[in-house]
Amino acid sequence: DVQLTQSPSTLSASVGDRVTITCRASQNINDWLAWYQQKPGKAPKLLIQRASNLETGVPSRFIGSRSGTEFTLTISSLHPDDFATYYCHQYHTYWTFGQGTRVDIK
Amino acid sequence: QVQLVQSGAEVKKPGASVKLSCKASGYTFTSFGIHWVRQAPGQGLEWMGWLNSANGDTMFSQIFRGRVSLTRDTTASMAYMEMTSLRSEDTAVYYCVRDGNGGDWGQGTLVTVSS
Numbered sequence: 001d002v003q004l005t006q007s008p009s010t011l012s013a014s015v016g017d018r019v020t021i022t023c024r025a026s027q028n029i030n031d032w033l034a035w036y037q038q039k040p041g042k043a044p045k046l047l048i049q050r051a052s053n054l055e056t057g058v059p060s061r062f063i064g065s066r067s068g069t070e071f072t073l074t075i076s077s078l079h080p081d082d083f084a085t086y087y088c089h090q091y092h093t094y095w096t097f098g099q100g101t102r103v104d105i106k
Numbered sequence: 107q108v109q110l111v112q113s114g115a116e117v118k119k120p121g122a123s124v125k126l127s128c129k130a131s132g133y134t135f136t137s138f139g140i141h142w143v144r145q146a147p148g149q150g151l152e153w154m155g156w157l158n159s160a161n162g163d164t165m166f167s168q169i170f171r172g173r174v175s176l177t178r179d180t181t182a183s184m185a186y187m188e189m190t191s192l193r194s195e196d197t198a199v200y201y202c203v204r205d206g207n208g209g210d211w212g213q214g215t216l217v218t219v220s221s
Contacts, residue, residue, distance in 0.1 A: 001168075034207070034208050036151075043201060043211040043212070043213060044151065044211060046207065046208055046209035049207040049209070050207075055207075055209060087150065087151055089151075089208060091208060094153065094156070094165060094167070095141060095153035095156070096153060097150060097151040097152070097153065098150075099150050100150045100151075
């Protein structure tokens with residue numbers, strides 16, 4: 001099974017900060033990785049698929065990148081609406097999710 | 107537009123079974139599989155399994171193999187998830203998700219297992 005190790009588990013930041021979340025896959029998954037944002041009581045919202053492809057309507061401050069088996073979600077300048085929990089998700093072999101990163105207000 | 111509408115909340119006793127539904131619309135149901143994902147209170151997302159909507163084939167996470175079955179009714183564009191031998195740890199929100207890029211989720215169904 002493909003394991004995803006996501007870090008950090010919690011991140012405290014302020015509006016305007018640059019935020020980086022990392023997700024490491026236990027084996028090569030090429031670029032079959034997505035990032036989701038989830039707010040309390042809601043289904044996850046797809047932000048990025050194929051490691052770096054922004055979904056339609058998602059602000060360009062969300063940036064996905066890949067280096068080998070390490071994937072990164074960067075929010076270039078945190079907006080008030082961005083305080084949420086973020087998950088990485090591999091869909092190369094079945095599905096797996098990272099443990100999640102909660103971004104809260106410093 | 108693509109919509110996945112799930113059945114309502116359930117309360118079950120330990121040892122019981124539950125069967126959830128997921129009604130798809132806005133696309134050809136048999137062209138995309140359906141995944142089921144659950145989320146326990148305050149916890150992360152956990153993939154349960156996948157249903158091939160066209161032929162009924164299934165794949166499961168090892169954790170759920172043998173206790174979960176996934177079925178469909180193609181005439182009604184419905185997918186179903188049935189879980190047996192429920193325990194308190196199965197209390198969670200259960201989501202159906204359209205296969206593909208993972209952008210289409212149902213609204214979730216809360217299943218509460220309590221004596």
